[in-house]
Amino acid sequence: MLLITYKCNLHCSYCYEPKLQNFRMSASKAKQIIQEQLSLLDDSYDSVELQFMGGEPLLEFSLIKEVSEWLWSLPMGKQLMVLFAPTNGTLLDEEMKSWFYANRNRIQLGLSFDGDKSMQDANRSRSYDIIDLDYFVNTWPEQSVKMTISPETVKSLADGVVFMHRKGFKYISADLAMGPNLLWSQSSLKDYQKELGTLCMFYLDNPELIPFSMLRLNIASVGSEKNNVTKTCSCGEDLVCVDWTGKSYACHLFSPVSIPYDKAERSNKVYDFSNHTQFISDTCQRCVLSKICNRCYGMNYLCTNDVANPSPFHCSAFKIMFAANCRFRLRQAEQNNDERSINTIIKVLSKIEINE
Numbered sequence: 309m310l311l312i313t314y315k316c317n318l319h320c321s322y323c324y325e326p327k328l329q330n331f332r333m334s335a336s337k338a339k340q341i342i343q344e345q346l347s348l349l350d351d352s353y354d355s356v357e358l359q360f361m362g363g364e365p366l367l368e369f370s371l372i373k374e375v376s377e378w379l380w381s382l383p384m385g386k387q388l389m390v391l392f393a394p395t396n397g398t399l400l401d402e403e404m405k406s407w408f409y410a411n412r413n414r415i416q417l418g419l420s421f422d423g424d425k426s427m428q429d430a431n432r433s434r435s436y437d438i439i440d441l442d443y444f445v446n447t448w449p450e451q452s453v454k455m456t457i458s459p460e461t462v463k464s465l466a467d468g469v470v471f472m473h474r475k476g477f478k479y480i481s482a483d484l485a486m487g488p489n490l491l492w493s494q495s496s497l498k499d500y501q502k503e504l505g506t507l508c509m510f511y512l513d514n515p516e517l518i519p520f521s522m523l524r525l526n527i528a529s530v531g532s533e534k535n536n537v538t539k540t541c542s543c544g545e546d547l548v549c550v551d552w553t554g555k556s557y558a559c560h561l562f563s564p565v566s567i568p569y570d571k572a573e574r575s576n577k578v579y580d581f582s583n584h585t586q587f588i589s590d591t592c593q594r595c596v597l598s599k600i601c602n603r604c605y606g607m608n609y610l611c612t613n614d615v616a617n618p619s620p621f622h623c624s625a626f627k628i629m630f631a632a633n634c635r636f637r638l639r640q641a642e643q644n645n646d647e648r649s650i651n652t653i654i655k656v657l658s659k660i661e662i663n664e
């Protein structure tokens with residue numbers, strides 16, 4: 309993950325990036341970092357993913373273009389090189405569109421877009437009208453669009469997801485906005501629960517659609533004795549995030565683009581990212597949902613100053629999502645007369661006690 313700029317042209321309502329610094333990476337520094345990182349790899353890796361991160365990466369389109377074309381001109385080892393950049397989509401001009409389209413099989417853009425017009429405009433600086441959704445759908449039909457749901461837009465979650473499906477997105481991922489300054493209330497959690505219920509009905513009526521990420525939990529793995537996972541992502545191990553000076557961090561959430569410089573430095577000193585026992589709290593260790601809970605260590609660090617401790621909000625929201633998944637899977641199995649799945653879900657439910 310290369311942090312190529314700290315700048316962004318939008319001011320999203322939930323953004324936690326301090327935006328105090330305006331650093332940008334030079335193309336020569338980017339090439340040097342990539343060469344250093346590639347030289348550390350051995351043959352055990354089948355593929356390498358390089359992410360151009362911001363801020364808003366398309367502010368540095370000329371760097372992305374130069375570095376990508378340089379990489380494609382190098383003789384690669386046996387590893388497949390995947391290039392990716394997340395974007396708010398507002399800066400794509402005709403030149404960028406034709407370059408990305410011509411190279412769409414070797415570099416992908418992942419669009420962050422927050423739902424229908426009212427949701428997108430409420431969260432993302434009134435930017436709905438300047439984003440070409442069809443371009444993303446047609447250029448990368450298999451790429452997921454990423455929705456962020458804020459306390460202001462959660463009441464419209466179902467409308468937003470349905471809208472994105474109607475626009476032609478096949479895969480939709482969604483997260484609740486988090487961060488120390490967000491005001492989620494009990495009533496917004498109730499709205500969240502209600503919206504998930506509405507979406508369960510929508511997907512039961514439209515079985516040809518792939519459910520959005522919040523209704524795609526692998527609930528069957530709850531309670532299985534195997535694979536006792538204690539760290540759920542590879543931050544600080546296989547994943548490294550390098551800033552414009554060449555300093556590395558566990559991922560962008562541990563870097564100065566997201567948190568104050570001192571706090572970012574502290575994460576490198578305090579945590580050994582390969583010691584997985586540091587990454588789970590006693591409470592999560594005892595929790596039956598631990599194996600599928602999508603807690604994010606960077607967000608934990610941002611919100612609670614401790615990688616192992618999720619915020620109480622995350623914990624409550626995850627339990628609501630889990631309960632919605634159980635209901636959805638059960639109704640789906642009943643609709644399909646799928647006895648085996650019904651029995652699996654009943655078994656899962658017998659292992660848990662959810663306090664919604």
Ligand code: SF4
Nearest residue numbers: 592595598601618623
């Ligand atoms: S649901 Fe709560 S207690 Fe359980 S693993 Fe997730 S954050 Fe931890």
Ligand code: SF4
Nearest residue numbers: 541543559604605606
């Ligand atoms: S800590 Fe969070 S943002 Fe960072 S890699 Fe892990 S899941 Fe992703």
